[in-house]
Amino acid sequence: MPEGRRIWASSTSGKFTAWNGLTFNFETILPAHDNRLATASNDPVVQLWSFAVSREERTLTGHGWDVKYIECHLMMGLLVPRSKRNPIQFWNPLTGTVLTSLYLSHLAVQGQHVDTTSPRYDGTSI
Numbered sequence: 696m697p698e699g700r701r702i703w704a705s706s707t708s709g710k711f712t713a714w715n716g717l718t719f720n721f722e723t724i725l726p727a728h729d730n731r732l733a734t735a736s737n738d739p740v741v742q743l744w745s746f747a748v749s750r751e752e753r754t755l756t757g758h759g760w761d762v763k764y765i766e767c768h769l770m771m772g773l774l775v776p777r778s779k780r781n782p783i784q785f786w787n788p789l790t791g792t793v794l795t796s797l798y799l800s801h802l803a804v805q806g807q808h809v810d811t812t813s814p815r816y817d818g819t820s821i
Contacts, residue, residue: 705732709746733774733788735762741776743788753791758784 701722702714713722731752732744741755741762760778767774773794774786782796 705746707746707749729769731788733765733767735765735776737761739778741765741774741786743791753788755786755788755791757793 700716702716702719704712704714705727706712709727711725711727713725714720715722727746730746732746734742734744739756739758739760739762741758742751743753743755744750745752755774755776758776758778762776762778764777765774766777772788774788775783776786777783782798784796785794786792787794
């Protein structure tokens, strides 16, 4: 689950800089693994940004609530934005469409986690 304590900045060199949002101290620099970045904020919108042209490439709407977290599956090319609203939606970031939705219960899904250290994790599932 995100803690909301980091501020991320990107540069034209393709690197991300993490800053502590509470103390405003520098934390780390990470290389970008792709030519795109998905961002979420305190609104029901996910924005996809292109490093190649340095602008917003696509907007994913229809989440029904503030999107606080985005899970990415790089091998399958999926985005799974999470908000308090059901269902869990699997998005194709290239077309901006919902591929499928999972309706789990009448309760809001508060978060999700993939344990990539588990021996059962095969690297292809969210």
